[in-house]
Amino acid sequence: MRMDICPFQLRLSHKWAIARSKKTGGSSRAQSVLVRLSDGVLTGLGEAPSTVRYSQSAAAIERFLKSVDANRLSFSDIPGSMAYLDQLAPGHSSAKCAINVALVDGAARKASQAVYDFLDLGFTEGKHLTSFSIGIDSPETVRQKVAEAEPYPVLKLKIGAPQDRENLAALREIAPQKIVRVDANEGWPTKEEALRNLEWLAGDGRIEFVEQPMPATTPVKDFAWLKSRSPLPIFGDESYHTAADAAACAEAFHGVNVKLLKTGGVTAAHDALRAARKAGLKTMVGCMIETSILIAAAAHVADLTDHLDIDGNLLISNDPFVGPTARNGLVSFADAEETVGLRVKARHEDIFE
Numbered sequence: 537m538r539m540d541i542c543p544f545q546l547r548l549s550h551k552w553a554i555a556r557s558k559k560t561g562g563s564s565r566a567q568s569v570l571v572r573l574s575d576g577v578l579t580g581l582g583e584a585p586s587t588v589r590y591s592q593s594a595a596a597i598e599r600f601l602k603s604v605d606a607n608r609l610s611f612s613d614i615p616g617s618m619a620y621l622d623q624l625a626p627g628h629s630s631a632k633c634a635i636n637v638a639l640v641d642g643a644a645r646k647a648s649q650a651v652y653d654f655l656d657l658g659f660t661e662g663k664h665l666t667s668f669s670i671g672i673d674s675p676e677t678v679r680q681k682v683a684e685a686e687p688y689p690v691l692k693l694k695i696g697a698p699q700d701r702e703n704l705a706a707l708r709e710i711a712p713q714k715i716v717r718v719d720a721n722e723g724w725p726t727k728e729e730a731l732r733n734l735e736w737l738a739g740d741g742r743i744e745f746v747e748q749p750m751p752a753t754t755p756v757k758d759f760a761w762l763k764s765r766s767p768l769p770i771f772g773d774e775s776y777h778t779a780a781d782a783a784a785c786a787e788a789f790h791g792v793n794v795k796l797l798k799t800g801g802v803t804a805a806h807d808a809l810r811a812a813r814k815a816g817l818k819t820m821v822g823c824m825i826e827t828s829i830l831i832a833a834a835a836h837v838a839d840l841t842d843h844l845d846i847d848g849n850l851l852i853s854n855d856p857f858v859g860p861t862a863r864n865g866l867v868s869f870a871d872a873e874e875t876v877g878l879r880v881k882a883r884h885e886d887i888f889e
Contacts, residue, residue, distance in 0.1 A: 537609050537610065540571070541569060541598060542569070543569050545566075546855075548566060548853070550564075566824075570583050570827070573639065581637070582639075583637065587824060590629065592797075596631075604621065611645075614643060618803070629777075632801060640801070645877040650875065650876055659869060660839055666844040668685045672695065689864065690744075692719055704716075720750075722751040723749075727750065727754075745790070748770075763790065771792060773793040775789070776798075791842070829878065831860070846862075857880050
């Protein structure tokens with residue numbers, strides 16, 4: 537097996553800021569590391585987004601990937617391959633995600649199946665809507681972003697800044713009737729502050745749910761207190777990494793957001809979604825700022841979800857791949873040229889060369 541690594545800088549269409557990054561003013565760039573595995577016959581693609589929240593820089597991702605003996609990886613033995621990666625070092629979920637996704641892509645190609653069929657899930661066309669995210673910004677820029685997002689029926693507003701109320705009001709000036717999901721990104725430090733903000737948001741009348749109102753380090757009992765009093769459903773994101781977190785999150789939240797970067801790949805995301813559903817939680821698949829490689833991988837598990845937030849590729853201007861489309865927010869593989877694996881294709885030249 538051969539592994540090729542390609543660091544890739546993603547250019548955002550707008551500067552991106554969330555509660556954790558508001559002090560820096562956000563960023564117009566994001567870093568990702570693309571991976572290609574090949575056994576001489578079959579090829580699989582994967583992606584490892586960098587993330588400050590989980591202390592996984594592009595440089596750290598590259599170091600881990602370069603430590604991997606590709607000959608210990610196999611499209612025919614994904615569990616064994618992942619066990620080998622876990623023996624190398626704990627953590628490194630983003631780098632392991634890239635390898636896992638590439639392994640699943642290659643294995644599905646070997647089976648002449650799309651990933652969703654390889655996982656025995658299928659994909660229901662005409663069902664899955666992704667939200668479109670509006671980052672923290674000035675009210676003027678929020679208006680502009682919301683106007684540009686006119687085709688998308690569901691918006692996701694990032695909050696956790698002094699101008700939160702002005703930003704929601706700006707959104708409503710342009711989109712008075714749209715369903716809005718709110719993401720606090722751990723922005724409210726206490727349960728009392730979180731409850732006050734949830735009560736304010738409930739007054740809008742069109743807020744669907746609120747993600748991660750308090751830091752993931754908050755005791756479960758405080759989340760349970762908030763859950764019992766919240767006028768809106770609350771979803772865990774930073775609090776939910778793998779299937780092992782399902783029981784605690786069932787006490788703390790109404791639903792959870794599963795991201796492939798957190799779980800360590802598509803197979804673990806599959807397990808995390810099933811565990812959440814078994815625990816009685818609503819499910820969503822989310823994303824970071826990503827190319828169509830990882831967005832496609834997330835879309836392949838859509839039939840295990842109640843909600844999708846897989847718009848990371850829609851927020852960038854230089855996606856080197858084409859995968860599922862999201863016209864008017866509706867995620868679809870109907871126009872994908874590739875019929876097997878991730879159903880992703882490079883736009884132009886081979887970026888791994």
